[in-house]
Amino acid sequence: MGRSPCCEKAHTNKGAWTKEEDDRLVAYIKAHGEGCWRSLPKAAGLLRCGKSCRLRWINYLRPDLKRGNFTEEEDELIIKLHSLLGNKWSLIAGRLPGRTDNEIKNYWNTHIRRKLLSRGIDPVTHRPINEHASNITISFEAAAAAAAATAREDKGAVFRLEEPKAAAAIGRDQMNPGDWGQGKALKCPDLNLDLCISPPCPEEPLMEPVKREAGVCFSCSLGLPKSADCKCSNFLGLRTAMLDFRSLEMK
């Protein structure tokens, strides 16, 4: 069962790339362009599998890569994007020119996680760590109760769950798979992202974006002090009132 391996593993090199292999790969891609990764190794005279060549090119050899340390601005941008997209590293990388998904993923795991923890923010949920557990539980029972309780308060984020991955950023383990695609709305009272992940859907009054708390920008909602990047009405050139997930598609 299963598909055949992507390459004949018995006859391929593994591990670190040599200078000569790099040179061969770069020369071949410069001459013939990217693509056809499966046939590339043979054509380029490399004893590597296509996936390995692709990875090496994308993560290390591409001429438009920006090497070196991440700037403070890049840090904050990654944090913001992660809070919106979860571990969608390729989407995040698409918003950071010259950075790769692998690089950002590594950087997140080694630097930013610690940075957020030192700020007292949970790197997974982007919420304060010492917040009471009951406040961060997302369940449909709780959502229904919260919806009723917050109907008058008129604040909090509304999520439309069209597919499982959409829930990544808010903790999929705490959600009921049977509810995917039901168009149910979740109220998460203190996760104030106003993020709607779905095709535009004019019906259902419940889905109408709730009013944003006046004067609270995205940075502030993440627990960051007001700073130069405090953009209460604008984020990444997008109105924060409604972020269309599709607009973040890259590559």
Place this chain on the structure above:
DNA sequence: AATTCGGTCAACCGCAGTTGC
């Protein structure tokens, strides 16, 4: 000087999605 430990990051693996027949 030798050893241990922890951090970093390049590379691998397995799976899901896409495409073409």
Place this chain on the structure above:
DNA sequence: GGCAACTGCGGTTGACCGAAT
């Protein structure tokens, strides 16, 4: 519509290196 080939993504691993002991 079904299948196989191929590509891309995210999680994980392990080699390497510097700091600490």
